[in-house]
Amino acid sequence: MSESNPPEAFKPRKVRCPACTGQSLYSSANPYRPFCSARCKGVDLGAWASEEFKLPDETPLDEDFGDPRQQ
Numbered sequence: 001m002s003e004s005n006p007p008e009a010f011k012p013r014k015v016r017c018p019a020c021t022g023q024s025l026y027s028s029a030n031p032y033r034p035f036c037s038a039r040c041k042g043v044d045l046g047a048w049a050s051e052e053f054k055l056p057d058e059t060p061l062d063e064d065f066g067d068p069r070q071q
């Protein structure tokens with residue numbers, strides 16, 4: 001048998017938490033990855049939610065702008 005390097009299963013490693021820039025364990029054991037904790041993940045989700053609410057409501061006002069009697 002030749003030397004074979006069995007592919008390492010998902011190897012946990014430390015990454016930087018995007019929310020608090022602290023150390024976060026990037027592994028299947030951390031359901032909040034790449035965040036370090038549920039709190040940090042919640043912070044990000046909160047930002048996302050507010051971002052959604054900030055979407056401009058671009059309702060076309062054609063009927064208001066165009067005068068049907070113009071033609």
Ligand SMILES: [Zn+2]
Nearest residue numbers: 017020036040
């Ligand atoms: Zn964090």
